Amino acid sequence: MSTPSATDAIETGSGDRTPARLETDPGKARQRRPWLWFLLPFLVPFVLFYLLPIGYAVYQSLFKIQRTGGLFGKSEQVFAGFAQYADVFADETFRQGVLRVLLFGIVQVPVMLGLALLTALLLDSAVARLKRFFRIAFFVPYGIPGVIAALMWAFLYSPQLSPIVSLLNDVGTAPDFLGSSLILWSMANVTTWTYTGYNMLIIFAALQALPQEIFEASRIDGAGGVRTAVSIKIPLVFPALVLTTVFSIIGTLQLFTEPVVFQTISTNVTSGYTPNMQAYAVAASNNYSFSAALSVVLAVATFILSFGFLRFTQRRGEAL
Amino acid sequence: MSASTHTGSRPASTRGPREVSRLSVVIAMVFLVALAVYFLLPVYWLVVNATKTQSDLVTSNGFWFADWALWDNLKGLFTRDDGVFIRWVLNSVLYAGIGAAVGTLLAAMAGFALAKYRFRGREAIFSVILGGVLVPATALALPLFLLFAKASQTDTIWAVFLPSIVSPFGVYLSRIFAASAVPDEIIEAARIDGATERRIFFGIAARLMAPALVTIFLFQFIAIWNNFLLPRVMLNDAKLYPLTYGLFYWQTQISRDPQLQTLVIVGSLVSVVPLIVVFLSLQRFWQAGLAAGSVK
Numbered sequence: 001m002s003t004p005s006a007t008d009a010i011e012t013g014s015g016d017r018t019p020a021r022l023e024t025d026p027g028k029a030r031q032r033r034p035w036l037w038f039l040l041p042f043l044v045p046f047v048l049f050y051l052l053p054i055g056y057a058v059y060q061s062l063f064k065i066q067r068t069g070g071l072f073g074k075s076e077q078v079f080a081g082f083a084q085y086a087d088v089f090a091d092e093t094f095r096q097g098v099l100r101v102l103l104f105g106i107v108q109v110p111v112m113l114g115l116a117l118l119t120a121l122l123l124d125s126a127v128a129r130l131k132r133f134f135r136i137a138f139f140v141p142y143g144i145p146g147v148i149a150a151l152m153w154a155f156l157y158s159p160q161l162s163p164i165v166s167l168l169n170d171v172g173t174a175p176d177f178l179g180s181s182l183i184l185w186s187m188a189n190v191t192t193w194t195y196t197g198y199n200m201l202i203i204f205a206a207l208q209a210l211p212q213e214i215f216e217a218s219r220i221d222g223a224g225g226v227r228t229a230v231s232i233k234i235p236l237v238f239p240a241l242v243l244t245t246v247f248s249i250i251g252t253l254q255l256f257t258e259p260v261v262f263q264t265i266s267t268n269v270t271s272g273y274t275p276n277m278q279a280y281a282v283a284a285s286n287n288y289s290f291s292a293a294l295s296v297v298l299a300v301a302t303f304i305l306s307f308g309f310l311r312f313t314q315r316r317g318e319a320l
Numbered sequence: 321m322s323a324s325t326h327t328g329s330r331p332a333s334t335r336g337p338r339e340v341s342r343l344s345v346v347i348a349m350v351f352l353v354a355l356a357v358y359f360l361l362p363v364y365w366l367v368v369n370a371t372k373t374q375s376d377l378v379t380s381n382g383f384w385f386a387d388w389a390l391w392d393n394l395k396g397l398f399t400r401d402d403g404v405f406i407r408w409v410l411n412s413v414l415y416a417g418i419g420a421a422v423g424t425l426l427a428a429m430a431g432f433a434l435a436k437y438r439f440r441g442r443e444a445i446f447s448v449i450l451g452g453v454l455v456p457a458t459a460l461a462l463p464l465f466l467l468f469a470k471a472s473q474t475d476t477i478w479a480v481f482l483p484s485i486v487s488p489f490g491v492y493l494s495r496i497f498a499a500s501a502v503p504d505e506i507i508e509a510a511r512i513d514g515a516t517e518r519r520i521f522f523g524i525a526a527r528l529m530a531p532a533l534v535t536i537f538l539f540q541f542i543a544i545w546n547n548f549l550l551p552r553v554m555l556n557d558a559k560l561y562p563l564t565y566g567l568f569y570w571q572t573q574i575s576r577d578p579q580l581q582t583l584v585i586v587g588s589l590v591s592v593v594p595l596i597v598v599f600l601s602l603q604r605f606w607q608a609g610l611a612a613g614s615v616k
Contacts, residue, residue, distance in 0.1 A: 034517035038433035039445070042426040042491060049483040050452050053463035060466060119355065126340045127348040136600060137356040140363060143596040145546040147564040148588040151571055152362045155369075155585070163365070163382030197359065225340070246454070254458040257548045264572050276458055280553070283462050291462055299459035306454050 054299070060292035061085070077289065084293035093272035094294065098301075100184065101274050105252035108188040113244055115192070116199035121229045123200075124207040135204070138197035146194060150261035153190045158265060178266040187258040195251070199244045206240035207233060242313045246306045253302045256280070363592075370589040374582050393586040400583060407559055408566035409591075412545060415480055415562050420541035423485040428533055431494025432525050436507065446495070452488035461549045468554065479554040480562070484544045490536040497532035498525060534605035538598075545595065563591045 064080035088094055122128045123135055141149065156162045157177035168174040177186045210233070218228050234241075256276040263269040272278035275298050283291035369377060371390040380386035397405050434446050464483055468474045502525045510520045526533065551565040561569060567587050570580045 033439070035433040035437035035439055037517075038429040038437075038521065042430035042486070043445075045426070045482065045486045046449065046452065046488070049464065049486050050455065050460065050488070051448075053460050053467055054455065056467055057463035060463070115355075119352070122348055122352060125348075127344050128352060129345070129349060130352075134352050134356060136603075138359050139599075140596060141359055143542070143599045144363070144592050145564040145595075147546070147548055147568050148592060149362075151567065151584060151588060152366055156362060156365060160378060161382065166382075193359065193362070225344070250454065250456050254456045256458055257546075260548070260552075261568065261571070264574075276549070279462055280549070283465070283553075288466055292466070295459050295462050299455055302456050302459065303451075303454050 054296075057292040057295050057299075060289050061296050063289045065287060065289060080289075084289055085297065087290065088293050088297050093270075093278055094275060097272055097275045097278055101253055101255050104184060104188055104255065105249065107185075108192060109245065109248045109252060111188075112192045112196050113199055113241065113248065116196050116244065117203055117234070117241065119196070120200045120203035120207055121233060123204060124233070125225050125229065127225060135201070138200055140197065141194045142198040144194065146257040147261060149194050150187075150190055150258045153186070153193070154261060154265050157186055178262070178268065180268045183262065183266060183268045187255075187262060190258050191251070191255075195248070199248070202244050203237055203240050206237040210236055238313075242310065246309055249306050249309060250302055253298065253305070366585065366589050366592070370586045372582070374579055377582060377585075389582075390586070393582050394590070396579070397583050397586050397590065401558075404558060405563075405566065405583075405587060408561050408563040411477075411560060412563040412591075414477070415484060415547075416541050416545040419481055419484040419544045420537050423487045423540050424490060424533055424537040426485060427487050427490030427536055428494045428498075428526060428529060429521065430491045431496075432498045432502070432521055432529070434491070434495045435498035436502065436504070436525070449488045449491050452486075453492060457543075457547070458549045461553045464550070465553045474554050475556045475560065477560060480547075480551050480560070483550065484540075484547065487536065487540045487543075490540060493536055494529060494532050497529050501528045501532070531605050534602055538602060542595075542599075563587075567591070
């Protein structure tokens with residue numbers, strides 16, 4: 001999307017000059033900042049559909065709906081400062097939702113990433129056979145949209161349809177996968193199933209990119225496969241682990257698709273089951289400013305957690 | 321899971337540095353096969369049950385075939401509600417296919433600019449974009465709805481399409497990749513030859529960045545294809561639904577019309593197959609791209 005004026009300038013004017021460096025130096029002023037024309041097509045929608053909604057949500061969250069003249073009076077928005085935020089933090093549903101996704105994340109993220117790391121190391125090692133097949137098999141679930149994955153597992157959990165449940169029934173104990181105590185972990189299973197392969201591939205790609213000479217040295221030193229993995233490979237792919245952890249934290253706090261799908265088959269998922277679902281439900285009942293406050297709190301919490309984790313790991317990296 | 325089985329391989333594989341012991345191979349393979357079963361079983365279930373009639377779905381063994389009804393199910397899928405499923409497919413192709421293509425182009429240009437030009441505020445702009453990576457797309461959906469409502473543009477194709485073309489992660493990846501894959505010397509040489517900046521980008525840099533671009537395209541494609549909250553928030557008109565949301569909509573109607581159960585299953589299968597095929601056939605490219613993004 002570079003402009004004609006910018007391109008003409010080079011073709012006619014500065015064709016015979018040799019620009020010594022890539023920087024836009026004043027001598028080539030006629031080039032009119034080519035970088036801007038590369039950057040703007042992204043920046044415009046980025047501002048419109050990323051920054052502006054964030055700003056608008058913050059703005060909205062500072063207002064409150066007030067009804068004048070009783071229940072049937074007309075409602076209007078009045079400036080309320082941070083009152084909405086106080087309401088958010090005092091809200092029992094919100095607190096339970098946050099605790100629920102935190103519990104979910106504390107268990108699910110380490111299990112998933114542990115599994116991803118383990119499989120990536122195995123597929124990178126000498127002990128595994130059929131590596132290509134396994135890599136593809138593990139990755140297939142990621143190609144399946146979250147809604148469909150949740151639908152599929154919903155069928156596999158359902159007492160009427162599931163061959164797994166009927167198999168377990170024959171053995172004697174069939175846990176109620178959609179019961180109030182298990183349903184959260186049934187969802188954790190769905191996200192683990194979907195994203196383990198994806199995380200495995202990121203870690204695996206990082207492992208494959210390591211220079212082979214390192215391993216020669218450790219082999220000469222007599223280090224075995226496990227030893228090499230623990231003391232050489234894992235530290236070297238640490239950045240990939242950080243990346244996958246941050247994305248997993250973000251994903252966990254945003255939990256939405258799986259519980260919404262499970263809501264269609266189980267009464268144990270309430271409309272405020274996760275903070276994101278609550279924000280949606282509140283917006284659907286037209287309380288936009290409360291919903292905006294919820295979204296802002298959620299985004300800030302996500303940001304703090306993932307950014308905090310990045311910082312934490314960076315500091316650890318420096319100490320090493 | 322069976323993670324504990326792996327620790328068993330510790331003594332075996334530390335024994336010999338070079339040759340791998342039989343035992344550790346067996347243990348590793350058992351573990352990997354068990355995992356493969358776990359990952360593929362639901363897909364297998366989907367394939368098997370897409371071929372069944374509504375009544376067999378409940379009565380027959382879920383892991384084995386019953387009467388073959390796949391063609392009837394497919395016919396039902398494509399003719400239901402005047403072929404609305406085909407519309408959903410086309411919508412998804414539009415949102416995800418064109419959206420990811422446009423998004424990749426924008427991200428590639430921005431990443432190239434941030435990697436190869438020096439200007440004031442470059443790092444500041446990059447930091448803001450990186451911050452955008454950490455802002456979850458779902459947190460944006462509701463504010464986006466409010467904004468589009470202001471402009472009376474909810475329940476339109478644009479309401480889903482436009483927000484989807486922005487990929488901060490794509491900019492991050494393409495900046496990293498442009499910095500390492502596009503040598504400054506080539507750009508300078510092209511400039512001396514009189515190439516325009518646009519030529520340099522489209523003719524040279526974009527080609528060198530190809531693996532990263534395929535990666536960005538694929539992952540953005542998947543992200544848009546999978547997006548659930550945005551269409552849920554924005555769209556009312558069933559004709560505008562993307563595929564996945566349409567299937568979810570049918571799922572919510574099952575209690576009213578049990579026949580939809582087979583259609584949801586068959587529809588899921590139909591929507592999954594092309595995705596997996598595309599992903600697997602482009603594997604070579606996006607793995608190289610991923611490696612570049614995660615190492616640096």
